Amino acid sequence: MDHADVKKSVRTYLMIGAALFVFTGITVAVNQVHLAIPAAITVALIIAVVKGSMVASVFMHLSHEKRWIYGALILTVLGFLILMTVPGFTTMDNIGTPVHTAPAEHASH
Amino acid sequence: MNIPYTVEARPDSGLSNGKLGIWLFLASEVMLFGALFSTYIILRNGAVEWPHGELNVWLGMANTFILIASSVTMVMAWASLKLNDWGKHRLYLIATFVLAGVFLVNKYFEYSDHLARGEGPWHSTFLAIYFTLTGLHGLHIVGGMIVMLYFIGPGAKLWKKNPDQFANRIEYTGLYWHFVDLVWIFLFPVLYLL
Numbered sequence: 215m216d217h218a219d220v221k222k223s224v225r226t227y228l229m230i231g232a233a234l235f236v237f238t239g240i241t242v243a244v245n246q247v248h249l250a251i252p253a254a255i256t257v258a259l260i261i262a263v264v265k266g267s268m269v270a271s272v273f274m275h276l277s278h279e280k281r282w283i284y285g286a287l288i289l290t291v292l293g294f295l296i297l298m299t300v301p302g303f304t305t306m307d308n309i310g311t312p313v314h315t316a317p318a319e320h321a322s323h
Numbered sequence: 324m325n326i327p328y329t330v331e332a333r334p335d336s337g338l339s340n341g342k343l344g345i346w347l348f349l350a351s352e353v354m355l356f357g358a359l360f361s362t363y364i365i366l367r368n369g370a371v372e373w374p375h376g377e378l379n380v381w382l383g384m385a386n387t388f389i390l391i392a393s394s395v396t397m398v399m400a401w402a403s404l405k406l407n408d409w410g411k412h413r414l415y416l417i418a419t420f421v422l423a424g425v426f427l428v429n430k431y432f433e434y435s436d437h438l439a440r441g442e443g444p445w446h447s448t449f450l451a452i453y454f455t456l457t458g459l460h461g462l463h464i465v466g467g468m469i470v471m472l473y474f475i476g477p478g479a480k481l482w483k484k485n486p487d488q489f490a491n492r493i494e495y496t497g498l499y500w501h502f503v504d505l506v507w508i509f510l511f512p513v514l515y516l517l
Binding site: 215217220221223228241245254258262269281286287293294301305 | 336337338342343346347350353354357358360361364365368369380384387388391392394395397398399402405406497498501502504505508509511512513516517
């Protein structure tokens with residue numbers, strides 16, 4: 215990044231900082247409304263994802279990074295998504311639940 | 324022997340070694356916190372009841388504002404170096420360090436309030452994951468503060484010898500610091516609001 219680019223970026227950094235403040239305020243304000251749990255989780259996580267994307271793309275300069283960084287991050291995102299789906303497997307199995315089998319037919323001797 | 328590619332980019336990756344190194348480190352950090360978020364989901368799904376309103380939302384919100392402000396001052400510390408303004412760089416880096424300290428002081432008040440009521444990590448599943456997640460995050464804040472302190476103190480000498488390398492080091496410190504902010508952006512709603 216050259217001198218002129220950095221000068222332009224300074225304004226962007228301050229604006230993103232202000233936007234992050236506003237989004238934090240909105241998150242707390244929505245929480246005070248006491249939405250149903252699924253709606254509250256959805257809204258809070260959407261705002262958190264938006265805020266996180268702003269930090270990553272602007273402050274961490276991911277909006278104009280090199281291919282190697284994106285390559286490493288694609289693998290990371292894939293690993294992260296696997297980690298987030300792992301909890302689902304804990305409710306997919308039937309460990310601990312009684313297994314009901316049909317009564318066996320006894321052949322008469 | 325000098326370490327190669329500390330300032331200039333490698334011809335194959337187009338990146339300096341430090342830049343690639345810090346991003347690979349951050350990738351491993353994503354997996355570390357990801358595993359704990361995954362644990363949180365398992366514990367919450369398996370719980371008969373999940374407490375609401377146990378934590379002080381306003382203190383959590385104040386800490387979110389503090390960390391966002393510290394991210395802004397951190398990136399401004401790097402931008403000031405790129406603009407050759409050493410005085411502003413020092414000011415912004417010290418401000419980031421102070422804001423990190425204020426975050427920890429707030430956390431201390433939160434922790435001591437819980438512990439005074441006998442609500443330690445042993446008290447409930449929620450408090451166990453709360454102390455684990457925020458404790459690990461707090462350790463990352465302390466780590467960042469140590470690095471910042473080094474660049475405020477003895478590490479600052481590099482600016483005179485090799486300004487580009489020093490600016491790169493501040494950029495890597497910033498990348499780590501923004502990641503710490505990013506983790507808190509998710510921790511705050513997950514623990515304090517939901």
